[in-house]
Amino acid sequence: MTPRRAxxxxxxxxxxxxxxxxxxxxxxxxxxxxxxAATLREAGLDVIEVAEVTGHPEMMDGRVKTLHxxxxxxxxxxxxxxxxxxxxxxxxxxxxxxxxxxxxxFRETVARADVTLAQAMEKVDIGGPTMIRAxxxxxxxxxxxxxxxxxxxxxxxxxxAQADPAxxxxxxAAKVFRHISDYDGAIASYLEALASASEARGSTAxxxxxxSITAPLQQALRYGENPDQSASFHRLGAAPVGIAxxxxxxxxxxxxxxxxxxxxxxxxxxxxxxxPLPAVVxxxxxxxxxxxxxxxLEEAYERALACDPVSAFGSVIAVNRPIDAATAxxxxxxxxxxxxxxxxxxxxxxxxxxxxxxxxxxxxxxVSVEAFLAEHSRVPASQxxxxxxxxxxxxxxxxxxxxxxxxxxxxxVTTRPPSEAELDDxxxxxxxxxxxxxxxxxxxxxxxxxxxxxxxMSRVDSSRIAVQKAGDAGLALPGAALASDAFFxxxxxxxxxxxxxxxxxxxxxxxxxxxxxxxxxxxxxxAMIFTGRRLFRH
Numbered sequence: 001m002t003p004r005r006a007x008x009x010x011x012x013x014x015x016x017x018x019x020x021x022x023x024x025x026x027x028x029x030x031x032x033x034x035x036x037a038a039t040l041r042e043a044g045l046d047v048i049e050v051a052e053v054t055g056h057p058e059m060m061d062g063r064v065k066t067l068h069x070x071x072x073x074x075x076x077x078x079x080x081x082x083x084x085x086x087x088x089x090x091x092x093x094x095x096x097x098x099x100x101x102x103x104x105x106f107r108e109t110v111a112r113a114d115v116t117l118a119q120a121m122e123k124v125d126i127g128g129p130t131m132i133r134a135x136x137x138x139x140x141x142x143x144x145x146x147x148x149x150x151x152x153x154x155x156x157x158x159x160x161a162q163a164d165p166a167x168x169x170x171x172x173a174a175k176v177f178r179h180i181s182d183y184d185g186a187i188a189s190y191l192e193a194l195a196s197a198s199e200a201r202g203s204t205a206x207x208x209x210x211x212s213i214t215a216p217l218q219q220a221l222r223y224g225e226n227p228d229q230s231a232s233f234h235r236l237g238a239a240p241v242g243i244a245x246x247x248x249x250x251x252x253x254x255x256x257x258x259x260x261x262x263x264x265x266x267x268x269x270x271x272x273x274x275x276p277l278p279a280v281v282x283x284x285x286x287x288x289x290x291x292x293x294x295x296x297l298e299e300a301y302e303r304a305l306a307c308d309p310v311s312a313f314g315s316v317i318a319v320n321r322p323i324d325a326a327t328a329x330x331x332x333x334x335x336x337x338x339x340x341x342x343x344x345x346x347x348x349x350x351x352x353x354x355x356x357x358x359x360x361x362x363x364x365x366x367v368s369v370e371a372f373l374a375e376h377s378r379v380p381a382s383q384x385x386x387x388x389x390x391x392x393x394x395x396x397x398x399x400x401x402x403x404x405x406x407x408x409x410x411x412x413v414t415t416r417p418p419s420e421a422e423l424d425d426x427x428x429x430x431x432x433x434x435x436x437x438x439x440x441x442x443x444x445x446x447x448x449x450x451x452x453x454x455x456x457m458s459r460v461d462s463s464r465i466a467v468q469k470a471g472d473a474g475l476a477l478p479g480a481a482l483a484s485d486a487f488f489x490x491x492x493x494x495x496x497x498x499x500x501x502x503x504x505x506x507x508x509x510x511x512x513x514x515x516x517x518x519x520x521x522x523x524x525x526x527a528m529i530f531t532g533r534r535l536f537r538h
Contacts, residue, residue: 006098007031007050007071008040009128011105012148017043019100019151026158031096034058075099075134079141098143099135100151103128103183107214110190117194124187132176139173140166146179185212211394213385218244224256231256242266245367246340249349251359258316258338258359260286265318265340266373267537268435270400273373277447278321279403280304284311287437287455292448293403293428298326303448305334308469316340320369323348342369374400398535403431411530413509413518418527421446422481422504426529429483430506438536440485441466443477443502450475459484460493467500477501485535487511491520498524508534 006028010016013036020030020040032040032047040047051057053070074096077084088095104125109115135144145154150172157165189212215234224231233254235244243262248254254262264286272279277293280300290307294300297319305312316338317331323341328348331339340361344352352360363372384397401407404427412418418426429444436442436454441462443451451470453462463482470477478501487510488494494517497505509530511517521528 002094003027003029004097005029005031005074005094006100007096007131008100009033009036009050009131010100010102010148012102013039015148015151016040016100017045019148019155020045022155023098023158028098069093071096071131072134075131075142076138077141078138096135096142098145098154099131100145101128101132102146102148103179106183106190107186110186120190125183129180129183133180136173136176139169143169144172144176146172146176150175182212182214185210186214188212207394211392213392219254221256222253233259240364245364246361247364249344249360249362250353251338252357254338254359261316262318262338262340262361264288264435265316265338267400268432269318269320270373271403271431271434272320273370273400273402274405275320275403279319281318281435282307282312283316283318283435284314288432288435288449288452289315290449290452291432291435294447296326297321297324298330301327301330306473306475307449307452308473310472320373323352325351328352342372374402398434398537400434401430401531401533401535403428407531409532410506411509411532412527413514413530414521414526414528416522416525416527418504418529422527425481426483426504426506429481430531433483433485434535434537436485436537438485438538440483440535440537442483443467443470443480444483445475445480450477450480459486459488460490460496463493463496463500467496470500479503481506483507485537487514487534488517489513491516493517494520494524494526494528498526503527505529506531508532510534 004027006023008016008020008030009032016036017040021043024030024045030040030045030047031050031053033050037047037049050071056068069091070093073088073091073093077088077095079085079095104123106120106123109123110120132144132146135142143154145151153168157168213236215236217232218235218240219233221231221233223229243259243266261283265281265283268281268283268288268291269279272293275293277295278297278300279293280291280297281288282290282304289311290304292300292303294303313335314337317336318340320342322343322345323339324345325347328351332351336358338359338361339352342363344360344362352358363369383394386393425444425446428447429442432444432449433440433442436452439456439459439462441453441459442449443466450473451466453464453466456462456465467477480502481504482497482502484505484507487508489511490513494505504527505521506529509532518528
């Protein structure tokens with residue numbers, strides 16, 4: 001009886017030795033190429049080089065090796081067609097019954113900052129996609145595996161005496177076509193990005209004709225926003241980045257809403273990536289209910305909590321410094337869903353892990369808090385996606401207005417300029433309003449929020465809510481700074497702020513009634529800055 005033959009040729013060699021050894025023990029004949037063949041021989045396995053099957057040596061540094069009728073006849077011959085089998089036999093070819101191939105690491109190659117176009121093109125696989133496509137077309141007769149995670153399931157199926165599991169074969173074939181589609185999409189996106197960069201420097205890049213998104217499953221979720229909705233979390237790209245790269249140290253699995261709130265917390269903390277002071281953001285339902293900087297992390301936390309201690313119950317908290325014992329002690333009295341930090345000092349970790357339900361997360365090892373936060377809203381690529389019924393919206397992600405970084409485009413538009421103290425508060429408030437949902441109003445004083453109004457249909461309503469929150473928290477308003485994510489369309493917002501005790505405002509400007517708004521600020525003796533930049537977050 002002719003032994004079954006498996007062709008193994010992988011870039012990702014995880015698990016391939018054990019897989020090949022198990023096949024050999026089941027009596028399979030192993031065919032292989034180049035580096036995979038060398039790896040298997042080093043492990044003591046007998047391997048037949050593909051060149052021995054084709055009768056043709058590898059050419060052009062391996063560019064041509066498997067593109068041969070001896071390989072593709074073995075894959076495409078229909079086992080229930082005597083004429084196919086006869087034609088194959090006439091040429092001296094034999095069937096190939098299993099293919100384990102994964103493709104050249106194109107995404108990993110182009111992710112390097114210093115990669116050249118020539119280097120990228122060398123990682124465009126030709127023979128691999130052709131083989132797995134042929135095998136997937138013939139999946140009724142040919143096993144095809146592109147993911148090392150499937151090796152064990154395939155071996156288990158091969159080792160049973162039952163009829164071939166057709167459903168598994170179909171699932172593996174579907175995975176092949178998805179794998180090829182994602183691979184080709186990555187190549188197309190890379191070349192389109194290069195073309196856009198060279199053809200439209202200094203202007204808005206043209207939208208791609210087709211949007212290809214690779215989103216491997218990161219985590220199956222218990223449910224979505226509500227228990228009657230199914231949900232899952234998929235990472236963008238081959239390697240985990242952003243939230244997908246966070247390392248969970250303690251607590252229950254992340255839920256759908258946890259992940260949304262973590263995104264809101266890290267986005268809100270991003271403006272404080274380079275802050276010389278410890279910063280704390282407390283988020284509820286994806287928008288901040290308190291933000292502050294302080295001389296210590298504990299102080300920053302206490303000041304952030306003071307803004308809205310009621311809403312902080314069941315919140316997600318993000319900080320830009322490792323959690324120390326003092327901060328952990330301060331957190332002890334508050335129920336927190338998730339806490340994300342660059343790290344946890346051992347005494348703090350011991351204290352926090354006494355609460356079994358709090359989810360503790362830290363940044364990927366080897367990644368600085370500055371780099372992670374500065375890029376949080378911009379990874380894994382220069383695109384941000386929002387799904388709507390029937391489509392996907394794509395835009396460039398926002399660049400955080402980094403706290404402490406002077407912006408030369410700001411203009412003082414009132415008669416009175418802000419004092420140094422007011423200017424410090426305006427800088428903080430402008431960084432803080434970045435993460436607040438529109439219409440967004442932030443009241444701040446001395447490096448802390450004292451009132452936040454968000455998500456209202458009217459900017460005046462957001463202002464009133466911010467003032468009310470400050471009053472509910474017992475925080476004094478006189479002398480506060482106000483930040484608005486978009487212009488005031490009427491002077492009523494300025495009048496309301498002045499009546500509450502606000503003395504300085506920072507906003508984008510750009511309304512047809514800017515002159516009325518400026519006049520209102522002058523009437524109240526307020527200082528106002530126009531940034532020239534809107535910070536909507538819907």
